[in-house]
Amino acid sequence: xxxxxxxxxxxxxxxxxxxxxxxxxxxxxxxxxxxxxxxxxxxxxxxxxxxxxxxxxxxxxxxxxxxxxxxxxxxxxxxxxxxxxxxxxxxxxxxxxxxxxxxxxxxxxxxxxxxxxxxxxxxxxxxxxxxxxxxxxxxxxxxxxxxxxxxxxxxxxxxxxxxxxxxxxxxxxxxxxxxxxxxxxxxxxxxxxxxxxxxxxxxxxxxxxxxxxxxxxxx
Amino acid sequence: xxxxxxxxxxxxxxxxxxxxxxxxxxxxxxxxxxxxxxxxxxxxxxxxxxxxxxxxxxxxxxxxxxxxxxxxxxxxxxxxxxxxxxxxxxxxxxxxxxxxxxxxxxxxxxxxxxxxxxxxxxxxxxxxxxxxxxxxxxxxxxxxxxxxxxxxxxxxxxxxxxxxxxxxxxxxxxxxxxxxxxxxxxxxxxxxxxxxxxxxxxxxxxxxxxxxxxxxxxx
Numbered sequence: 377x378x379x380x381x382x383x384x385x386x387x388x389x390x391x392x393x394x395x396x397x398x399x400x401x402x403x404x405x406x407x408x409x410x411x412x413x414x415x416x417x418x419x420x421x422x423x424x425x426x427x428x429x430x431x432x433x434x435x436x437x438x439x440x441x442x443x444x445x446x447x448x449x450x451x452x453x454x455x456x457x458x459x460x461x462x463x464x465x466x467x468x469x470x471x472x473x474x475x476x477x478x479x480x481x482x483x484x485x486x487x488x489x490x491x492x493x494x495x496x497x498x499x500x501x502x503x504x505x506x507x508x509x510x511x512x513x514x515x516x517x518x519x520x521x522x523x524x525x526x527x528x529x530x531x532x533x534x535x536x537x538x539x540x541x542x543x544x545x546x547x548x549x550x551x552x553x554x555x556x557x558x559x560x561x562x563x564x565x566x567x568x569x570x571x572x573x574x575x576x577x578x579x580x581x582x583x584x585x586x587x588x589x590x591x592x593x594x595x
Numbered sequence: 596x597x598x599x600x601x602x603x604x605x606x607x608x609x610x611x612x613x614x615x616x617x618x619x620x621x622x623x624x625x626x627x628x629x630x631x632x633x634x635x636x637x638x639x640x641x642x643x644x645x646x647x648x649x650x651x652x653x654x655x656x657x658x659x660x661x662x663x664x665x666x667x668x669x670x671x672x673x674x675x676x677x678x679x680x681x682x683x684x685x686x687x688x689x690x691x692x693x694x695x696x697x698x699x700x701x702x703x704x705x706x707x708x709x710x711x712x713x714x715x716x717x718x719x720x721x722x723x724x725x726x727x728x729x730x731x732x733x734x735x736x737x738x739x740x741x742x743x744x745x746x747x748x749x750x751x752x753x754x755x756x757x758x759x760x761x762x763x764x765x766x767x768x769x770x771x772x773x774x775x776x777x778x779x780x781x782x783x784x785x786x787x788x789x790x791x792x793x794x795x796x797x798x799x800x801x802x803x804x805x806x807x808x809x810x811x812x813x814x
Contacts, residue, residue, distance in 0.1 A: 440659030445706045469748060476706035479746050483702045487664045487695035511746040519742035527698050527735035529688060 380404045381496035381541070382485040383432070387422030388568040389561075389588060390500035390544055393552055396430050396559035397543045398498045406492060407432040408485055412477075413443035418576050422567035429562050438484055442474060470508045472570055472583065478511035479520070482540070486524045489538060495530075497540045504548055517542055549591025557595070599623045600715035600760070601704045602651070606641030607787040608780075608807060609719035609763055612771055615649050615778035616762045617717045625711060626651040627704055631696075632662035637795045641786035648781050657703055661693060689727045691789055691802065697730035698739070701759070705743045708757060714749075716759045723767055736761055768810025776814070 381398050385391045385407040398405045409423040420437060427435035478501065485497045501512040510516060521540045525531065530538045544552055556563055568588045569578035578585050600617050604610045604626040617624045628642040639656060646654035697720065704716045720731040729735060740759045744750065749757045763771055775782055787807045788797035797804050 436663065438660070438663055441657070442706070444655065444657055445703070445710055469751065473748075474706075475709035476702050476743075476747055479705060479743070480699070480702040483695055483699040484664070486698060487661070487693075490694035491664055510748065510750040513745070516742065516746035519738070519745045523735065523738035523742045524695075524698070526732070526738045527730040528695055529692075529729065531729040532688065 378402060378404050379496050380489075380492060380494035381406065381498050382489045382492075382494050383407050383498040384481055384485055384500070385409050385423045385427060385432075385435070386500075387419035387424075387426060387566060388500075388584070389556060389563060389566045389591070390502055390552060391423075392426045392430070392500075392561050392563075392566045393556040393559065394498050394500035394543060395426065395432060396556065396561045398496075398541070399430060399432075400559055403496060403498075404433050405498070406488070406494065407435040408481075408488060409435065409437045410481060410484070411437055411439045412474075412480075413441045418569075418572055419567045422565055425565045426562070429565060436488070442477070442480075445475065469510065470583065473509050476511070478509075478516070482520050482524070486528055486538070490529050495536055495538050497524075497538065499540065499542055500544050501542050502544045502547060502549075502552070504546060512545075514542070514545055517545070548594070549587050550594035553591045553595035563592075597621060597623050598715050599708075599711065599713035600625065600717050601708045601711075601713050602626050602717040603700055603704055603719070604628050604642045604646060604651075604654070605719075606638035606643075606645060606785060607719075607803070608775060608782060608785045608810070609721055609771060610642075611645045611649070611719075611780050611782075611785045612775040612778065613717050613719035613762060614645065614651060615775065615780045617715075617760070618649060618651075619778055622715060622717075623652050624717070625707070625713065626654040627700075627707060628654070628656045629700060629703070630656055630658045631699075632660045637788075637791055638786045641784055644784045645781070648784060655707070661696070661699075664694065688729065689802065692728050695730070697728075697735070701739050701743070705747055705757070709748050714755055714757055716743075716757065718759065718761055719763050720761050721763045721766060721768075721771070723765060731764075733761070733764055736764070767813070768806050769813035772810045772814035782811075 381403040383395045383398055383405045407427045503513050517540050525537050568584040570582040570584050571579045600622040602614045602617055602624045626646045722732050736759050744756050787803040789801040789803050790798045
């Protein structure tokens with residue numbers, strides 16, 4: 377039996393690799409992206425291109441406005457931190473953390489899974505080459521999975537639980553790049569920068585750019 | 596120390612009572628409502644009136660569109676079931692269940708709590724006089740609380756966990772009505788109907804209307 381999956385797709389390297397992985401695993405993959413008031417929309421264009429290039433079974437973009445809540449450099453008028461090297465990236469939860477973002481994203485994915493009859497959620501979180509976000513850790517994912525199975529239609533079918541798959545969670549960026557290449561992900565179409573120029577060029581100095589560059593170099 | 600709380604406020608009897616309870620308990624209550632594509636907006640007007648009447652410290656209305664996901668009589672072109680008596684209300688999960696709605700609502704409440712520094716969430720769920728929704732049960736609320744503490748800034752402060760308060764969870768509708776009266780909730784301003792007329796009159800026959808009428812009668 378083919379399992380149906382909802383795949384969170386930001387258009388970055390990690391989520392694109394996650395989608396390609398799901399398709400290779402034989403899942404029927406329905407991509408879900410969010411227009412949530414992020415500063416830049418290049419990643420949504422990248423998500424559309426990637427969903428098409430990889431052959432997702434469907435692709436939805438949901439709109440809502442996290443700017444009404446604020447509290448992050450990605451949704452507020454707060455400067456995105458820049459660094460010259462990876463070593464300069466700070467400890468603790470960075471200002472680019474968007475409060476409860478993955479919780480909100482996974483909640484929408486759960487709703488969609490209930491409606492289309494999917495029993496798998498795929499999310500490209502990674503706890504190694506960037507562990508500053510509390511909502512990228514395996515403990516959080518496991519807790520969300522338990523909660524989702526209690527608070528949705530899945531409570532009626534304990535024999536067919538919803539599972540959250542995180543194929544990248546323990547990989548380094550270099551390993552993700554190698555996996556992406558082996559799966560034929562068009563890496564040039566993906567977009568990771570937190571703070572691109574007005575013409576859409578990556579800044580090269582935010583955490584996302586530095587980690588992507590390190591991954592590509594090491595791979 | 597006064598605790599700050601985010602209170603989910605639909606404008607119905609239960610959430611309004613919950614807000615009044617929070618204020619009486621000495622919490623600094625910030626109300627949060629959602630314009631999520633529900634069929635009727637009377638409840639949002641009721642929420643605004645209630646927040647003002649009860650003296651919430653703030654009131655925000657967040658917009659998003661659950662119609663893009665669908666799957667419920669409250670957000671889709673599916674007829675809201677009508678009954679003549681409480682006894683006709685069916686078993687199992689009703690069609691008025693909105694997939695993952697409370698999960699999504701609580702996720703936004705968590706995000707707002709992180710931003711405004713609240714450590715309490717209040718939600719007027721009730722598992723007794725209406726247990727058909729999986730996301731109104733204590734097991735779900737406990738699981739959400741665990742997940743929220745793992746996937747947010749609260750992970751940094753285990754000595755100051757986020758707590759979800761559900762003062763109504765084990766009450767009958769009659770008990771809720773009595774509590775509402777004792778707290779001075781202007782019950783006439785609250786609005787519970789799932790399917791009002793175009794002029795905004797409650798239908799009197801949906802599950803919400805029948806349960807409200809039963810509660811008022813018994814109290």
